[in-house]
Amino acid sequence: MSAPLSKTGPRKRPWLKAAAAGALLLGLSLLFFRSAVYQPHVAGPGAAPAAPPPVATAQEAEQERNETAVVTAAVGRVQRATGRGEFEPVAAGDRLRADDAIRTGRGGRADLRIGDKSELSVSEQSQVSIRELTRAVHRFKLDRGRLSVDYKADGLRVLRIENEASGSIAESFSARFSVLSTGATIAVATETGSVDLRAADQVVTIAAGRQALAQAGAPPTAPEEIPVRLLLKVADAARAPQQGLCARVEGVAQPGSQLFIDGVPAEVGPTGHFSVPVLRETPEKKAVLVALRDVTGREQQKTVPCAGETPESAIRDFSIRWRSKRGP
Numbered sequence: 001m002s003a004p005l006s007k008t009g010p011r012k013r014p015w016l017k018a019a020a021a022g023a024l025l026l027g028l029s030l031l032f033f034r035s036a037v038y039q040p041h042v043a044g045p046g047a048a049p050a051a052p053p054p055v056a057t058a059q060e061a062e063q064e065r066n067e068t069a070v071v072t073a074a075v076g077r078v079q080r081a082t083g084r085g086e087f088e089p090v091a092a093g094d095r096l097r098a099d100d101a102i103r104t105g106r107g108g109r110a111d112l113r114i115g116d117k118s119e120l121s122v123s124e125q126s127q128v129s130i131r132e133l134t135r136a137v138h139r140f141k142l143d144r145g146r147l148s149v150d151y152k153a154d155g156l157r158v159l160r161i162e163n164e165a166s167g168s169i170a171e172s173f174s175a176r177f178s179v180l181s182t183g184a185t186i187a188v189a190t191e192t193g194s195v196d197l198r199a200a201d202q203v204v205t206i207a208a209g210r211q212a213l214a215q216a217g218a219p220p221t222a223p224e225e226i227p228v229r230l231l232l233k234v235a236d237a238a239r240a241p242q243q244g245l246c247a248r249v250e251g252v253a254q255p256g257s258q259l260f261i262d263g264v265p266a267e268v269g270p271t272g273h274f275s276v277p278v279l280r281e282t283p284e285k286k287a288v289l290v291a292l293r294d295v296t297g298r299e300q301q302k303t304v305p306c307a308g309e310t311p312e313s314a315i316r317d318f319s320i321r322w323r324s325k326r327g328p
Helices: 009-037 053-065
Strands: 069-075 078-081 101-104 109-114 118-122 127-133 137-151 158-163 168-172 175-181 185-199 202-207 210-215 233-236 245-252 258-261 264-266 273-279 287-293 299-305
Touching: 069 078, 101 109, 101 118, 158 175, 168 175, 202 210, 233 299, 245 287, 245 299, 258 273
Parallel strands: 137 158
Antiparallel strands: 069 109, 078 101, 101 127, 109 118, 118 137, 127 137, 137 175, 158 168, 168 185, 175 185, 185 202, 185 210, 233 245, 245 273, 258 264, 258 287, 287 299
């Protein structure tokens, strides 16, 4: 007769099977995770280790700070100054950065490309400084003279042109427009799009075909249609020859326009009146050249005889019809 089976033997076998099944399931799970889910980065032979995220962020910030304005054309006398350095000649291909300044002489002009989509032209006898060039804002300071701008939309990026003397800011996201500074007065004329002109805690929106101006300490004027013709009245108020004086040129011009007497900028008052004494530097000087430029870039000029040169030189008025450079 055979010996009886142990009572504890059959009870141990289910536990052993469960433990083995659990170990097998865990091993299969780890194998699936490593092959299908977890994929560690493996650098190729000789590959440099990847840069940590903080370094990449710093490089992006540096690139943003270093955006530039490229000089695409420089005609006549054009100069630049870096930071607080001296002015030196500038040529096409040069790059301007924040804190740089550019100025043009008589007959000079500089064209700039700002970003990938926009252009800015600095007219003669003008000076502009770059205050900020980033992905969010292009900010310039117009010290004097005239700028013409073709600024195309690029996300939320904005162009700001500031004038400290008048305390004004011209701002646009997309427009073709001109800005002219005569010192304490800034004028803005819009060709396409719209421009906001801010001064004295007030703002006006200048739509296409309209212009407005702001004078120091005063809010912007209401936008008005750009005149088809402008009238310049000039008179020689010197009724008789005076020793050393050619003439005292007096007249009325459109407020916000640039006035030049023999090529030298002259001040136009808030109402547009001006009075400028002109010396007779040499006996050969017979007349004074009076030139005017409005914010859109239209120009005209006339001559005023020196006192005593003609019988009618005491008082002379000129009615000037303006013509756009694009027109006939």
